Amino acid sequence: xxxxxxxxxxxxxxANAGAAVSASDTIDASTITxxxxxxxxxxxxxxxxxxxxxxxxxxxxxxSLPSNTFSVTVTNGTSKIFWIRPTQVNPxxxxxxxxxxxTATVTYKLYVVQ
Numbered sequence: 001x002x003x004x005x006x007x008x009x010x011x012x013x014x015a016n017a018g019a020a021v022s023a024s025d026t027i028d029a030s031t032i033t034x035x036x037x038x039x040x041x042x043x044x045x046x047x048x049x050x051x052x053x054x055x056x057x058x059x060x061x062x063x064s065l066p067s068n069t070f071s072v073t074v075t076n077g078t079s080k081i082f083w084i085r086p087t088q089v090n091p092x093x094x095x096x097x098x099x100x101x102x103t104a105t106v107t108y109k110l111y112v113v114q
Contacts, residue, residue, distance in 0.1 A: 004039070004098070006031045006110040018042060018107035026095040027110065032086050035113035039098065042079040044105035049074045054097045057087035074106075083113075 002022040007014050021041070031037060043049045052071045058064055068090075074080045088096050100106060 001026050001097070003028060004031075004108060004110045006037055006112050008112045008114065016109050016111075018109045021098075021100050021103055021106045021108050023100055023103055025098045025100075025108070027084060027098065029086070029089045029094040029096075031110075031112070032084060032089065032096070033112055033114065034086060036083055036085040037113060038081055038111045039084055040079055040081045040109040040111075041074050041100075042107045042109070043074045043076055043102075044107070045076055045102045047102050048076055049106050050101035051080075051082075052099045053082065053084070053088070054090055054095075055088045056090050057085065 001024045004025050004027050007016045041051055050071055050073050052069050054069050055065055056068050072080065084096055
């Protein structure tokens with residue numbers, strides 16, 4: 001597992017070239033503010049990337065989510081941005097885990113929401 005590094009946007013801008021993903025990455029709870037973080041997955045691969053993100057939050061009715069994960073496809077040559085909230089952190093590990101079905105030429109950018 002690799003710990004993802006977050007950037008905090010500023011009024012004068014912050015340079016962020018992105019970084020490579022691994023098959024399983026983590027976001028530490030200490031990185032996730034009360035507003036959460038934005039995770040952008042940029043898929044430069046020739047194949048789609050199935051991104052699975054842990055979510056230990058609850059449904060609107062207050063029920064635990066069945067698998068504590070959700071999966072989204074990021075089509076090849078595109079990107080998607082995900083809002084990761086503090087409620088998604090696994091209370092046992094203090095982490096949100098992000099896994100990928102492909103990793104070659106897939107990068108990420110992680111931004112703190114203030």
